Amino acid sequence: MGKLGAFLRLARIEHGVMAAFATAVGCAVGAGGWFSVEMYRLALAAAVTVAVEVGLFVFNDVFNLEEDRVNAPDRPLVKGEVSLREAIALGAFSLALGGALAAALGPAPFLIAALAVLTGMAYNARLKKSGFPGNVVVALDTALPFLFGAAVASGVRIPLLAYLFTLTAFLAALGREVLKGIVDLEGDLRAGVRTVAATKGVAYAAKLSSALLLAAVSLSVAALALVKESALLAYTALVSVTDALFAYVSATLLLRSDKATAEKGRRTTLLAMFTGTLAFAAAA
Known part of the structure; x- marks a missing residue:
């Protein structure tokens, strides 16, 4: 080309x-x-x-x-x-x-x-x-x-639902960005990038990332109250997959905060954000 x-x-x-x-x-x-x-x-x-x-x-x-x-x-x-x-x-x-x-x-x-x-x-x-x-x-x-x-x-x-979806996406993306700091720690230290993992340690970064991802899960559940009845089943099915993936990543990070675990979490959260967007689309 x-x-x-x-x-x-x-x-x-x-x-x-x-x-x-x-x-x-x-x-x-x-x-x-x-x-x-x-x-x-x-x-x-x-x-x-x-x-x-x-x-x-x-x-x-x-x-x-x-x-x-x-x-x-x-x-x-x-x-x-x-x-x-x-x-x-x-x-x-x-x-x-x-x-x-x-x-x-x-x-x-x-x-x-x-x-x-x-x-x-x-x-x-x-x-x-x-x-x-x-x-x-x-x-x-x-x-x-x-x-x-x-x-x-x-x-x-x-609509309030749009604000809720935006905040949910923000928290999930922020959790993922903090998580990526664990994966990229060596390069970031050399480049002088002051990530949470670089300044506070990988254990602290893992806890913060987990908290942000779980906060996103909580908001996605709260959104059930605003989703119209005709879309409730599709949204629930898709957001359940999303929330299960985020919860899994959060749990693994709390158990182990090493680079390999963080890299798996990085890939899993990307999939979760895709299914989450599909859930938002279904809710519309």
Whole structure:
């Protein structure tokens, strides 16, 4: 695919697609159901999400260029497949496009998109090595598509269920980010990244990660009270799988906080977040 393939790898387009799906779920929750979603607004919202994700990932590689020369020599910028000027132009265009399309969707979607851009750029430029504050930003930007989608469908009158799903996703993503700090401990210590595992120890990080994951489980159960009856069975089935996976990871981390256990937990939580998104989709 040549140059196009290099741009797609730089943009990590698969992350944008996953975030766009979360936005679609948010739209359905905000609209009161999938059949109530206005398709043209959903298409615009998905375009905003992909554009913002692309812009943030491109600038992540721009700011990380020197580190990637050592840790990720196969990245397009490092290999020279994409020039630094081209990357900056793509990132700036993507963020500008995302902002313009978000503004067309209304003030509430625009403000949420702006929050994602500002926090994401702060992470790229300053917060990546800060440890827990950086984890918070990554978790926030992981969860915001649900809230953004709901705002696209309902403006400022966002349903309580959308807020609950957003907070659940935030806690789960934050727990996973803390967990990843255990897996990446050796490299983070060399790079000066102040993760919870690096500053407080792996046992403390494991306990914190477990607590955050279990808090997400609790909120997902609380959401049962807000899910409409017609969707209750599907949501319960899918969220039960999600919660069982999170509970399993939490239990194993409390028993053992070594790198191998954390790596298994990292993979399992990724699966749990996927099934959790499907549960949110079913609840809409």
